[in-house]
Amino acid sequence: MVFLMLQKQNAVSGMSTPLLHKAYDSNLFKEEGEALIAQIAQHLEDTVSGSSNKVINWKEPGDEYTFWKEFVSQDHTTASFFKTVLERSIHTHHPKYIGHQISPTVPVSALATLLSAQLNNGAAVYEMGAAAIALERLVVELFGQKIGYKNGDGFLTSGGTLANLTALLAARRTKASTNIWNDGHDKKLAILVSEEAHYCVDRSARIMGLGTDGIIKIPVNKKYEIDTELLEVYYSSANSNGFDVIAIVGSAPSTSTGIYDDLDAIAAFAKAKNIWFHIDAAHGGAAIFSNKYKHLLKGAQKADSIIIDGHKMMGTSAITTAVLFKESTSSYAAFEQKAQYLWEKNDDPEWFNLAKRTFECTKSMMSLRFYAIINAYGIQFFDDFVTTLYDAGRKFAQYIKEQPDFELALEPISNIVCFRYTGIEGDLNDINQKIRRILLEDGTFYIVATTLRGDYYLRTTFMNPFTTATHTEQLLHKIRTIVLELKTSQ
Ligand SMILES: Cc1ncc(COP(=O)(O)O)c(C=O)c1O
Structure with a gap:
């Protein structure tokens, strides 16, 4: 009887075990944390200076899996675990990293992420994330002001993909003639988008039930901008095929080419047709902070919604995206949900209970990643x-x-540059594919590739402010060496 009572007491008071005490030990955290910071600082020094040899230590996926399978079967200290992860990861801070669009994180933003990871506040419900949520509002106000929204609002969400989906859901809620959220589809809906738009726009539209025919891909013109001359034709044809066009999406810029669509012209078309205008500015929306390049976003203030990734062109750690709306009320349009356990007043917008507006229920404290940078260096950093x-x-x-x-391949207007080697007879697509593969396996540089009008091009995105002309000269030299080796091996 006494034993039973004791068992019951332990269950109620939740007596912790020595292992749990160790897992939460503050001294151990300090010791391991200081060691980790020292490791990251060394890594930063080695990569930024370019003194570490390789950007990537390429291994085939199966080999990497085998390595880690063996690794986790042995005992390792936390320091050795972290060190091994660090060594076997791609180094975005290396000036010869000129590949996909992800920032070399500004260290202070990484520190903010560490703080938020440890606090683990859920920044979607005010009581669970007061500081992060208030800061989020300030971040959103800053973006709105820079875009030129007078009555704007918005929030942060987990990535450009989710942000595009959220904005398009708001578009559907606002422009579709019925309430699809409650009643389901009864009409064929469509959106207009450039054939060069990021694949996640297509994915969002499919998630929304628009289907292949509801995603109307507009060809690009010679400059790789959405061909605004064709909008009327595609719009009318969609209408005559029984589609209600609810939105048009502009890219700022599109991913493969880095070319900005003519936002002003799209805005005029959207206004004339009374459809929603959304801008996917995941990559280049940050140009609103650049005195030199903000003109690329001319017309953005006329868009109903726009998304901007912090982890692409703003130096924050991933994954951190702003979704901004021209009209404050639109920022509440994507989701209508009752969740009595989270908020008391369903009908009150409650700007501070962000779960009413975001896809996430538990949301990370993303605003800290922006504000740590602003706090330390001011918004001039983004410029x-x-x-x-x-x-x-x-x-x-x-x-x-x-x-x-x-x-x-084309005259770039941003930091995305597509090119290819042509100094050899033969199939240039094949040769450039080989070049890219050899570069990957070699690991001295990291660049990617794309296909434009059927041809294969090497693709570079300048993400690292410490990449200089010397590095790019070395890149071309490396490519020439690869071609020589290919020639001699034939
Ligand atoms: C134009 C564009 N939109 C959306 C995305 C997806 O963003 P995220 O990776 O943050 O989901 C990307 C990613 O490269 C992009 O370039």
Whole structure:
């Protein structure tokens, strides 16, 4: 009887075990944390200076899996675990990382992420994330002001993909003639989007039940902008095929080419047709902070919604995206949900209970990642960051144009530059594919590739403000060496 009572007491008071005490030990955390910070600082020094040899230590997926399977079967200290992860990961802070669009995190933003990871506040419900939520409102106000919204609002969410979906749900709620959220589909809906838009727009539309035919892909013009001359034709044809067009999406810029659509022209079309205008500015929305490049977003203030990734062109750690709406009320349009356990007043907008507006229920404290940067360096940081990187892209393009054995795919207007090696007879698609593969396996540089009008191009995105002309000269030299080796091995 006494034993039973004791068991019951332990269950109620939740007596912790020695293991639990160890897992939460503050001294151990300090010791391991200081060691980790020292490791990251060393990594930062080695990568930014370019003194570490490789950007990536490429291993085939199966080999990497085998490595980790063996690793986790042995005992390792936390320091050895972290060190091994660090060594076997791609180094976005290396100036020869010129690949996909992800920022080399500004260290202070990484520190903010560490703080938020440890606090683990849920920044979607006010009581659970007061500081993060108030800061989020300030971040949103800053974006709104820079875009030129007079009555705007918005929130942060987990990535550009989710942000595009959220904005398009708001578009559907606002522009569809029925309430699909409650009643389901009874009409064929469609959106207009450039054929060069990021695949996540297509994915969002499919999630929303628009189907293949509801995603109307508009061809691009010679400059790779959505061809605004064709909008009327595609719109009318959709109408005559029984579709209600609810929205048009502009890219700022599109991912493969880095080309901004003509936002002003799209805005005029959207207004004339009374459809929603959304801008996917995941990559280049940050240019609103650049005095030199903000003109690329001319017309953005007329968009009903726009999304901007912090982890692309603003230096924050992933994954951190702003979804902004021209009208404050639209920011509540995507989701209508009753959740009595979270908030008391369903009908009150309660700006501070962000779960009413976001897909996430538990949301990370993303605002800290922006504000840590703003707090330390001011918003001038974003101008310096974007301007330096866009300048670097243009400079590299100019250099490519001066090389007789390389070809520029198109004149870049941002930090995305597509080019290929042409100094050899033969199938250029095949040769450039080989070049890219050898570069990946070699690991001295990291660049990616894309296909434009059926041709394969090498693709670079200048994400690192410390990538200089010397690095890009070395890249071309490396490519020439690869081609020589390919020739001799034939
Ligand atoms: C234009 C564009 N939109 C959306 C996305 C997806 O953003 P995220 O990776 O944050 O989900 C990307 C990613 O590269 C992008 O380039």
